[in-house]
């Protein structure tokens with residue numbers, strides 16, 4: 001287990017895209033506990049705002065929120081090029097659904113900027129992951145969203161140069177759970193020891209006969225990883241994890257408003273027991289919560305708690321820099 | 323018969339020969355009207371509260387041209403009529419009885435961003451006329467889109483509007499009109515809080531419910547207790563300690579999670595797992611949920627029936643230890659509530 005006794009991995013994440021596309025908004029919601037209606041307060045970002053977040057004990061996210069005004073973009077691509085684009089773990093490029101490039105076929109300026117950025121990234125960090133977020137999907141009528149996103153994905157991929165067919169495109173909005181799906185996947189591709197964590201969750205699953213077990217990070221409530229049994233696989237709600245992330249974040253906010261203080265762990269244990277299912281969402285390690293979904297029936301809460309305790313130490317070790 | 327307006331669904335209809343008595347007997351559901359100028363936000367409100375429309379999606383709503391009648395499936399059957407802003411309801415040739423007969427409450431939606439002189443005039447005219455023929459209607463004014471005003475403007479605007487309406491009605495001889503005022507926005511819980519108050523004015527058992535909730539609050543050391551209509555997130559009663567919007571918001575976010583998880587994980591048929599007595603016992607107990615260790619607070623929910631849930635906020639450090647006693651007390655309350663509300 002020597003490989004665990006290292007310093008936390010530090011990963012650089014570039015957040016880029018046109019000014020006003022929503023980069024700082026999404027960062028504030030995911031990492032700073034803003035609720036969606038608070039983001040109107042944000043001003044345009046000047047140059048690059050650096051922010052570090054500890055995600056679990058073993059991963060530090062080094063976020064570069066790059067102001068998107070043309071003048072800044074210009075410097076990223078010239079004088080600061082190597083500084084900005086080297087050692088990048090993930091590039092997140094945010095497109096605005098409202099932006100002109102998607103509406104008038106002649107104005108390709110934003111996609112051209114994207115192509116330049118992709119080239120620079122390919123030059124300095126060819127192994128980076130690229131995520132494109134087509135953001136503000138709430139402004140596209142509901143019944144047109146799938147088609148809209150499909151078209152944009154094709155267009156974006158076309159401009160993705162050395163990362164062609166490797167970019168992952170998501171439709172997102174700060175007004176619903178889609179933001180959590182995208183960011184959950186982004187962070188997951190950087191998280192070390194996922195397999196080891198999953199082993200512990202599987203053990204817990206067997207001991208409790210759970211249908212599904214999900215590990216969430218404490219502060220962002222992004223899904224870290226999950227273990228789902230074949231029964232759970234039949235669950236028709238494929239967006240269930242990000243829905244929960246979104247709802248818990250809102251809940252956390254109103255808990256804070258009510259108690260008047262922040263807390264590293266907003267609550268201890270959340271249980272629901274009803275004729276169709278039982279569940280426990282419980283504080284697990286210093287940086288995680290675990291959701292255990294149990295089949296219907298009288299819930300044996302004491303036993304479930306004991307089983308959760310049983311994997312706590314093992315997971316806590318993975319949640320630490322060592 | 324005056325001219326009619328096309329209606330969006332079958333709903334309770336006037337038969338053309340104006341057999342109103344017959345109609346209102348058959349149609350005992352209290353009716354709630356949404357009125358106000360065009361674009362004031364009536365359709366948005368009705369969709370956000372009763373159809374769970376995402377608030378930001380309301381920008382796609384078209385102007386309403388016919389009366390939209392919506393029967394709600396909440397703890398109490400009632401209808402919401404969304405009246406297009408573009409029709410003059412005081413026109414003499416208009417069949418007022420078909421709309422205003424049998425109305426329990428009217429909500430006047432007033433866009434706080436508008437130059438509100440015009441709508442205040444409309445509102446006072448309407449109230450003045452309706453008071454004569456339908457004295458039992460209760461009025462609420464929603465000073466709406468309050469999210470668009472800066473904090474410091476809000477209080478002034480509300481005060482100014484309230485004052486104008488009161489003055490105007492006083493001038494025409496209505497001294498204490500039955501009007502309540504609420505500042506609302508579809509982007510936060512204020513619209514639900516305001517709707518809760520309107521609905522409560524239509525619940526005849528309200529005093530009994532409140533005293534039951536006060537009693538359990540005292541005996542179980544709860545800080546605040548509510549009886550929620552789960553799907554609409556309207557609360558039909560609370561204990562009578564002071565109104566606390568944050569407590570309401572907290573409880574409604576708590577319910578949101580439970581409703582969502584129940585949808586997501588409630589896809590099993592319970593009969594796949596249990597039969598007979600065991601299933602009956604589970605169903606008789608009702609769903610239960612709690613959240614503990616919230617900086618000394620505990621949230622507790624117990625299902626009363628398909629629509630209603632009891633929710634309490636406790637600050638009792640001994641909650642965990644006393645949980646079985648609390649369960650028992652709330653179980654008793656549940657039986658009483660079901661009788662009071664005539665469900666059993």
Ligand SMILES: Nc1nc2c(ncn2[C@@H]2O[C@H](COP(=O)(O)OP(=O)(O)OP(=O)(O)O)[C@@H](O)[C@H]2O)c(=O)[nH]1
Pocket residue numbers: 017018019020021022023024025026039040042043044045046066067068069135136137138139172173174175
């Ligand atoms: N409709 C809608 N608006 C959004 C969404 N996300 C952000 N916005 C709005 O977009 C505006 C700009 O957001 P910012 O986050 O400041 O944009 P930015 O990308 O950081 O801009 P720069 O810092 O100048 O590069 C804000 O007024 C937000 O309210 C979304 O999902 N939907």
Ligand SMILES: Nc1nc2c(ncn2[C@@H]2O[C@H](COP(=O)(O)OP(=O)(O)OP(=O)(O)O)[C@@H](O)[C@H]2O)c(=O)[nH]1
Pocket residue numbers: 358359360361362363364365366367379380381382383384385386387405406407408466467468469470506507508509
């Ligand atoms: N900022 C803000 N906008 C709102 C609010 N409620 C509604 N709106 C907006 O107001 C506009 C008009 O809303 P509608 O619900 O169509 O208005 P209406 O009263 O039904 O109008 P008619 O059908 O023409 O009588 C929409 O663009 C809504 O998005 C609110 O609380 N805040």
Ligand SMILES: [Mg+2]
Pocket residue numbers: 023024025043044045065066067068
């Ligand atoms: Mg910014």
Ligand SMILES: [Mg+2]
Pocket residue numbers: 364365366384385386404406
């Ligand atoms: Mg309308």
